[in-house]
Amino acid sequence: MKTKPIGIRFDQGEYDLISDYARREGETFSEVVRKGAICYVSPDHFKGYRSLAQLASSAKVDDMELLFGQFLDDFVHAHDKRSLIEEEPEWKGDPGRWRYDFAAAAHKLSHDNDVAVPRWVLKDEYVAETPYYAFGTTNPEFQAYLRETTPREYQWHNLFLGENVLSRA
Structure with a gap:
């Protein structure tokens, strides 16, 4: 340098x-x-906070649930929240449903934290082709409940995971 x-x-x-x-x-x-x-x-620079893009490019999909939870914890404490969601993820392998989850989470976190929604989040490729319901439920009553309670940002991505989708409690 x-x-x-x-x-x-x-x-x-x-x-x-x-x-x-x-x-x-x-x-x-x-x-x-x-x-x-x-x-x-840049207070977040050395804290080790990993962005969604960094998670996608470096982590195994098998480890993603734990790492995504850690991301949510870090996001709460980060000063520069935008930097953790602004870059479009590039996956090492097939991310499965995580592609949609990352986009929906970035979408919701943007709105909740008064941060501009990243453009990549709104691409068609981040909308699931068929609705995904929590726990893979096929119960019509539970599906209706999930459709009513899921945040609109997740609904936009065709994910119906309920009102506590980003809860860490």
Whole structure:
């Protein structure tokens, strides 16, 4: 990475604290100062929050339920919520229903958090061809209940999962 040389002055106490920390972490003084500055201007950068796109490209579909739950927990605490949903996921393999779940979740989280809905969410490929009902139910009464209680953003993606679809309780 090409950088511009910039001089920052630290008093001796600050310099010693940063130097000691850098030695303990096996990093250079400059790396520690750079990371510190990035954390200040972009608080989520080093917290390890993974976006939907990162989950799709790096995780096995078998692990997705746990990882998606972790994503929802991280989303609540993230300062830059938009960055976690804005990029369109590219899947390693066949995502199955997760393709629709990711789009519906991004759609709902956008509305709930006053964030612009990402364009990718509204593509036809993110609308299930046939309705999907929670637990694969074929019970007409339960299907009717799910149609009535599922958030509209999930309905738009042809998913009927009930009112608590994003609940972590």
